Amino acid sequence: MNKILEKEHFSEKVVKLVVEAPEIAKSRKAGHFVIVRACEHGERIPLTIADADTELGTITLVVQNVGTSSGKICALNPGEYLTDVVGPLGQATHIENYGTVVCCGGGVGVAPLLPIIKAMKQAGNRVITVLAARTKDLIILEKQCAEYSDEVIIMTDDGSYGNKGLVTEGVENVILREKVNLVVTIGPAIMMKFVALTTKKHEI
Template sequence: MYPIERAEQLNAEVTRMVVRAPEIARKIKPGQFIMLRIDERGERIPLTMNDCDPDAGTVTIVFQAVGATTKRLAQMKPGEALHDFVGPLGNPTELEGVRRACVIGGGLGTAIAYPQAKWLYDHGCEVDVITGFRTASLSILEDEIAACSARQIVMTDDGSNGNKGLVTQALQQRIDEGADYDLVLAVGPVVMMKFVAATTRPYGIRTLVSMNPLMIDGTGMCGGCRVKVGDEYLHACVDGPDFDGHLVDFDDALRRGVMYRSFEDEARAAATGAPIDEGRACDGKAASEVAAGQRKGA
């Protein structure tokens, strides 16, 4: 069993939880993830590490209560324990030797991008961090990011923080201003990462994207996280989660990302009694519309 030491709401949708897992805390690195189960009959879900404290033996996860399991997880309190907490899984982000970087987080992806930004900053890299949220009330980790970045830019879809726009607009502005990045790292909605890669491609800036939104079982067995990178199909959970953003077939990933919505809705309805949203059911038209690259959140 893995005791929950702390749990707090970062906003109305997002929870930060500190779990005691000494062996994982000693080994886990930025970009890697864990698999957890609440109880012995529970669903296994992957969550990427937000922070760790090897001395205290704790691993921090940040998650949004959207599915049946994460809704249950968000209700758990310090003193309770998780049945399984397995890791580290996946490959660490390749950050060695980077001298000037831009780390981009979209929504909850900000929590996953934070440990990369912190590692880079701690190893002498000049780090800009750009984050994007639907509205200012959903912004997270601004103080933590301020402590490990040379510059922090927070964008909102509705302009409620006085800075309306997309993360790609902020990135383009920094490039136009002469920011000489040797790495751009993007974590967030697949469509956002698609347009980040499109922004950096003309400049030849090395761009890594985290394909963790596709992961399901975390072992490569289910095949649900297959992602086309260049001329081959890889698995986000065992070959990634990070890949060269200029080689990823984002349209294929977007189609895959909506394949399981009806199953998610059924599981949520069974757990909460909420009605199934028939409008979210995946059909060919919905998948093609998503793959066409709707810019929401980019």
């Protein structure tokens, strides 16, 4: 059983939970995830570890309410418990000093991107972060990303915040103005596809 210590609504459907998990907090790396169950007969849901605090022994999870099981997790409040939190799992993201790294995230994809941004910065890279969403209300973790980025560029489909346009436009503008050594992208599959096509065009 893992106690929920904090809860914050990023939007109507997206919730941030800070959960007690000291052993996971100690050993997790950028790119790792956990398997979570809300209750005894709940579905097993994979969630990326968005952040961790080794001193407090906590991990941060960002959950999008898309169905019954994720809805149960989103409905939990501070003081209540997750039945299971298993991890860290998966293969950690390879981190090294590449030079200039563009990290771009769409919607809730920003949650798994945050630890990569942090690790890339700590490895000595120049980090430019491009955050994208349909509208201003769906941009998450901007302040936390800014803490470890040399620059943050915001792209919204409707122009309600930052620059009007798609994430690929934000990425390409950076590529055209300076040398970029690596691009990391996490978000909807269609977004990642077009970011990959953009980088392929520029041989990055």
